[in-house]
Amino acid sequence: MxxxxxxxxxxxxxxxxFFPPKDRAQWPGFFDVVRQxxxxxxxxxxxxxxxxxxxxxxxxxxxxxxxxxYGLEPLAHLTCVGADxxxxxxxxxxxxxxxxxxxxxxxxxxxxxxxxxxxxxEEFQHGSDLVxxxxxxxxxxCIGVAGYPEKHPEAPSMEDDLxxxxxxxxxxxxxxxxxxxxxxxRYFDFVARARAAGIGVPIIPGILPVQNLGAxxxxxxxCGASVPEEYMRDLEHVQxxxxxxxxxxxxxxxxxxxxxxxxxxxxxxxxxxxxxxxxTCLDIWKDFSRxxxxx
Numbered sequence: 001m002x003x004x005x006x007x008x009x010x011x012x013x014x015x016x017x018f019f020p021p022k023d024r025a026q027w028p029g030f031f032d033v034v035r036q037x038x039x040x041x042x043x044x045x046x047x048x049x050x051x052x053x054x055x056x057x058x059x060x061x062x063x064x065x066x067x068x069x070y071g072l073e074p075l076a077h078l079t080c081v082g083a084d085x086x087x088x089x090x091x092x093x094x095x096x097x098x099x100x101x102x103x104x105x106x107x108x109x110x111x112x113x114x115x116x117x118x119x120x121x122e123e124f125q126h127g128s129d130l131v132x133x134x135x136x137x138x139x140x141x142c143i144g145v146a147g148y149p150e151k152h153p154e155a156p157s158m159e160d161d162l163x164x165x166x167x168x169x170x171x172x173x174x175x176x177x178x179x180x181x182x183x184x185x186r187y188f189d190f191v192a193r194a195r196a197a198g199i200g201v202p203i204i205p206g207i208l209p210v211q212n213l214g215a216x217x218x219x220x221x222x223c224g225a226s227v228p229e230e231y232m233r234d235l236e237h238v239q240x241x242x243x244x245x246x247x248x249x250x251x252x253x254x255x256x257x258x259x260x261x262x263x264x265x266x267x268x269x270x271x272x273x274x275x276x277x278x279x280t281c282l283d284i285w286k287d288f289s290r291x292x293x294x295x
Contacts, residue, residue, distance in 0.1 A: 001073060002142035003044050003102045004174040007202045013043040013269035014285055015075075015204065019276060020047060020062050031065070036278040038070050040285050043269065046075040046104055046144075046177070060091060064098040074100050075144060078134075079108030083124035085133070092138045104144040104177070105130035105168075128168045135172030145169070147176040147203060149190035153224035162197045175201050177271050179223050180208040182231060182254070184261050205262055208273040209280050210251030213239045248280070256284055 006013075016037055020030055034045075047062050063074035076095055078088070095103065107127045124130060131143055145168045148161060155161035165176070176199075181187055187205045194203060210216050213235055220227070227235075231254060238246030259270050274281050 001101060002174070003073065003075065003144065004142050004202075006043050006073065007175060007268065010268070012263050012267075014040055015044045015046070015269065015271045016040070016042045016281065017046045017048060017206075017271060017273045018062075020049070020058055021276075022058065024058075030276060031070075033274075033276050033278045034066065034070055034072070037274065037281055038072060040281065042072065044073040044075050044102065046077060046271075048077045049079075060094045060098070063095070063100050067098060067100055073102065075102040075104050076100060077104045077106060078130060079106045080121070080124040080126070080130060081108040083121055083130070085123070088124075088130075088133060089137065092134065092141065095141070096138070101140070102142045102144065103134060104146070105134060105173070106146055126164075128164070128171050131168050131171040131173050142175075143173050144175050144177055145173040147178045147190065147194070148224060149178050149181045149186040150224055150226060153222065158193065162193055162199070165194065166197050166199050169199050169201055173201065176203045178203065178206045180206050180219070180225050180273060182225065182227050182258070184258060184265070187262065187267070188265060202268055204269060204271045205267050206271045206273060207255055207258055207262075209255035209275075209277075209284060210235065211248050211275055211277065211280070212244060213247050252280060252283060256287060259284065 018030075018034065021027065037045075045066060047059055047066070049059055059076055059078075063076045066072045066074045078091065092103070095101075105127050107125075107130075124133070127145055131145060134141055134143055145165070147165055148155075151158045151161040152164075155164070169176075176194075178187060178190065184205075191203050208216075208219075216227075216235075219225075234250060235247055238250050242249075262270060272281060272284070
């Protein structure tokens with residue numbers, strides 16, 4: 001089913017993002033996490049792949065299995081890395097054959113160790129190029145795109161970034177998932193700015209439960225998000241005193257607080273960056289499913 005149709009239910013929801021391991025020997029463990037998190041009845045599950053296009057070849061098989069074996073609604077990531085019409089057409093046709101109706105169109109990140117993105121094609125340089133191609137050639141697919149509450153790190157201004165987002169929606173995007181953030185006011189300000197710019201599609205907040213301080217700092221370098229000073233000081237303190245278990249505990253509590261506040265203030269639901277950690281997601285969501293009857 002198209003995610004745009006599911007979002008019309010107007011009920012608070014959970015969606016999940018998975019990052020499949022590229023080593024197929026680790027797939028049984030990965031699908032065990034999928035099996036556990038299926039119990040949360042997520043609205044949909046996105047499936048990403050590594051920067052530079054690594055593991056992209058696994059995406060079609062992964063989303064097919066999620067759909068056919070686990071009864072989940074997959075959202076397949078697709079980037080401009082290595083993109084050409086033949087390759088994109090083959091991938092998108094495969095989604096249709098598998099009964100997968102949803103794709104997340106992204107420019108993509110630079111390969112590991114590099115700081116700038118170099119397009120592989122003149123035709124596919126931006127996420128909007130993918131959106132236009134999909135809408136023209138595979139019109140039945142539902143298309144999601146990314147939004148940046150604190151603007152894309154390469155954008156010269158928030159106004160410029162919002163115009164690029166408006167263009168992606170004008171090209172045919174059906175909904176937006178935000179990059180991670182740690183100050184909810186930034187999300188609601190972003191939504192207000194987007195609405196003022198004429199962007200009317202659903203905007204789903206993306207939440208990351210911090211698990212590892214080093215991994216968080218690496219992510220911040222390419223996504224442009226910031227961490228409130230007090231929260232970062234607390235993370236550094238618990239890392240020093242308690243190690244990674246302290247970081248996980250603090251990150252769990254902070255994510256719960258963020259989600260509670262987002263839903264209380266009217267966010268449509270939450271997209272949880274799982275980091276393939278079933279226990280963390282189960283712990284986060286059990287509190288809210290009991291309290292709010294989330295679907």
